[in-house]
Amino acid sequence: MKMAAETSEQPTEADENRNDVFASCSFSSTGLNPTLCEQLKERMGFEAPTQVQARAIPVILSGRHVLVNAATGTGKTVAYLAPVVHHLQNYNPRIQRSDGTFALVLVPTHELCLQVYEVLQKLLHRFHWIVPGCIMGGENRSKEKARLRKGITILIATPGRLLDHLKNTMSFLHTNLRWIIFDEADRILELGFGKEIEEILEILGSRKHVSISKNDAASGVFKSQKQNLLVSATLNEKVNHLAKISLENPIMVGFGDKKMQPISSPEHSGSDRDDMEQQLKITGPSTGDYNLPAQLIQKYVKVPCNLRLTVLISILKHLFEKEASQKIVVFFSTCDAVDFHYSLLSEFQFSCYSQRETEVKQKFLRCKTFRLHGNMKQEDRRTTFQGFRTQKSALLLCTDVAARGLDFPKVRCIIQYDSPGEATEYVHRVGRTARLDQRGDSLLFLQPVEMDYLQHLGKHGVPLTEYPLLKVLGSFPSYGKNHHNKKFVSIESHPWVLPLQQALEAFILAEPNMKQLAQKAFCSWVRAYTAHRGELKKIFVVKKVHLGHVAKSFALREQPSLVGKSFQNETKKRKRNEKQKGLSKRRKVVRKT
Numbered sequence: 001m002k003m004a005a006e007t008s009e010q011p012t013e014a015d016e017n018r019n020d021v022f023a024s025c026s027f028s029s030t031g032l033n034p035t036l037c038e039q040l041k042e043r044m045g046f047e048a049p050t051q052v053q054a055r056a057i058p059v060i061l062s063g064r065h066v067l068v069n070a071a072t073g074t075g076k077t078v079a080y081l082a083p084v085v086h087h088l089q090n091y092n093p094r095i096q097r098s099d100g101t102f103a104l105v106l107v108p109t110h111e112l113c114l115q116v117y118e119v120l121q122k123l124l125h126r127f128h129w130i131v132p133g134c135i136m137g138g139e140n141r142s143k144e145k146a147r148l149r150k151g152i153t154i155l156i157a158t159p160g161r162l163l164d165h166l167k168n169t170m171s172f173l174h175t176n177l178r179w180i181i182f183d184e185a186d187r188i189l190e191l192g193f194g195k196e197i198e199e200i201l202e203i204l205g206s207r208k209h210v211s212i213s214k215n216d217a218a219s220g221v222f223k224s225q226k227q228n229l230l231v232s233a234t235l236n237e238k239v240n241h242l243a244k245i246s247l248e249n250p251i252m253v254g255f256g257d258k259k260m261q262p263i264s265s266p267e268h269s270g271s272d273r274d275d276m277e278q279q280l281k282i283t284g285p286s287t288g289d290y291n292l293p294a295q296l297i298q299k300y301v302k303v304p305c306n307l308r309l310t311v312l313i314s315i316l317k318h319l320f321e322k323e324a325s326q327k328i329v330v331f332f333s334t335c336d337a338v339d340f341h342y343s344l345l346s347e348f349q350f351s352c353y354s355q356r357e358t359e360v361k362q363k364f365l366r367c368k369t370f371r372l373h374g375n376m377k378q379e380d381r382r383t384t385f386q387g388f389r390t391q392k393s394a395l396l397l398c399t400d401v402a403a404r405g406l407d408f409p410k411v412r413c414i415i416q417y418d419s420p421g422e423a424t425e426y427v428h429r430v431g432r433t434a435r436l437d438q439r440g441d442s443l444l445f446l447q448p449v450e451m452d453y454l455q456h457l458g459k460h461g462v463p464l465t466e467y468p469l470l471k472v473l474g475s476f477p478s479y480g481k482n483h484h485n486k487k488f489v490s491i492e493s494h495p496w497v498l499p500l501q502q503a504l505e506a507f508i509l510a511e512p513n514m515k516q517l518a519q520k521a522f523c524s525w526v527r528a529y530t531a532h533r534g535e536l537k538k539i540f541v542v543k544k545v546h547l548g549h550v551a552k553s554f555a556l557r558e559q560p561s562l563v564g565k566s567f568q569n570e571t572k573k574r575k576r577n578e579k580q581k582g583l584s585k586r587r588k589v590v591r592k593t
């Protein structure tokens with residue numbers, strides 16, 4: 001695809017977005033090695049750097065510590081990997097596997113680990129002597145040990161497993177370590193890995209004011225000091241401590257300038273050290289604007305609690321019927337909710353035209369459906385991740401495990417069925433669409449009692465408009481009639497909604513397995529709802545929510561007290577387990593997404 005600046009045609013809207021995302025310079029002007037630039041163009045199809053790449057690459061090449069903050073889907077992965085590869089391919093004599101690990105990329109999830117690894121493999125195609133590798137929780141330790149013993153030059157890892165190997169794998173050589181990159185730095189900390197990170201930095205001798213390794217090689221580049229990078233679309237005050245202990249006179253790329261400025265030369269930046277130190281204290285997120293893709297269309301839909309499920313599946317049906325070939329991601333707050341909705345959507349049948357038993361029913365949604373959450377087996381997670389990536393048309397139901405960094409091609413729409421809580425998570429969830437210069441829509445479900453959440457998002461510069469729900473519901477030909485021209489003032493009395501809700505409830509009632517899944521999902525939903533913190537606790541108040549209506553949103557007819565009993569039992573069981581395992585409540589809730 002050509003850039004607008006190179007054509008004589010009038011720029012279209014897509015071209016304008018493209019101009020926002022891409023810089024008007026070439027990869028070679030950033031200072032990257034020519035073979036690497038060729039690699040980016042020929043193997044990866046990257047004609048020009050994105051704005052963040054054009055700004056960050058020269059600064060990272062200069063050896064300075066850097067904080068990189070740019071909107072989701074703007075190419076931050078290559079922005080930090082390319083300079084590392086540039087330096088490593090230049091070492092003389094050539095790096096060998098036996099030299100051990102030179103660069104470490106820390107990521108919060110398995111899927112992101114695999115994704116960064118794949119990008120790295122492509123970048124290294126012409127530099128076969130630089131060995132990439134990844135280690136992550138849930139994988140076979142002894143196989144990882146064997147690979148570490150052979151030597152991995154650039155290692156991508158999740159923090160827990162890395163610490164494990166640092167402590168227990170004697171053959172893991174890291175005395176040559178020069179780079180540590182924290183991708184999605186804020187999320188790594190939010191997941192409760194703060195202590196592990198401090199320990200990792202300590203073991204690796206990469207905490208601030210620690211002397212630099214004397215184990216230098218012959219080349220000049222080899223002697224230069226360690227360099228750490230913190231990267232995310234939402235670097236906020238949560239990373240201040242990590243920045244303080246891991247970064248020395250850092251440069252900040254992409255803070256507070258939505259339209260990025262031209263590249264400042266590293267030499268010049270080096271003279272502004274004091275300014276940089278002052279800027280280092282990142283403020284927000286209570287008031288700061290987050291970087292969101294300019295082309296993203298963000299909507300919200302106000303739905304009464306009891307009709308949430310009916311509305312969700314109706315909207316999904318509408319979207320897939322409007323455009324059969326597309327990808328949609330729906331976010332839920334818990335693993336149980338993902339499992340319930342996945343089973344429901346895989347099995348639920350409905351006739352749009354009649355309620356008669358004899359009528360041939362069809363599967364309500366006929367798209368390929370995937371699920372992804374932290375309670376799934378590693379192998380299944382991997383299959384989903386690869387499967388959803390390669391499909392042209394599919395639906396993914398997931399928790400926040402898929403919110404960060406994942407680059408699924410051509411996702412057209414993000415639905416946040418359960419609200420994300422922190423505005424940062426909102427930003428990352430919607431960031432799975434509208435990547436680079438692509439179009440994308442997002443839809444946030446809110447109950448009438450949750451509408452203040454819009455103001456919370458507004459404080460961060462997130463603008464949302466209302467989704468035309470009644471119009472969409474009116475387009476369904478329920479019972480042989482098209483309601484297009486009729487005006488229905490409320491969702492509750494809508495002739496499409498009521499029979500659908502009844503059919504859902506009847507389906508759950510008739511299927512004991514489904515009922516069990518629904519009850520479990522209900523309990524988890526209430527638990528997650530009560531886990532909101534800080535400012536959000538005033539918006540998502542469980543006492544304001546009618547539990548009977550919540551049950552309806554899982555197509556349960558039971559009275560809340562009945563379901564509530566099993567909830568209490570579950571809560572007691574969970575507390576007992578937590579006590580036995582000695583796990584903190586916070587960690588348990590956050591890590592299992």
Ligand SMILES: Nc1ncnc2c1ncn2[C@@H]1O[C@H](COP(=O)(O)OP(=O)(O)OP(=O)(O)O)[C@@H](O)[C@H]1O
Nearest residue numbers: 046048049050072073074075076077233405407436
């Ligand atoms: N210069 C480029 N030209 C064309 N495509 C690019 C370029 N750089 C990156 N891409 C593509 O853009 C997409 C997004 O890149 P990447 O995943 O690195 O974004 P990100 O900024 O890390 O997003 P997130 O904040 O969600 O993690 C990927 O598909 C990548 O291959």
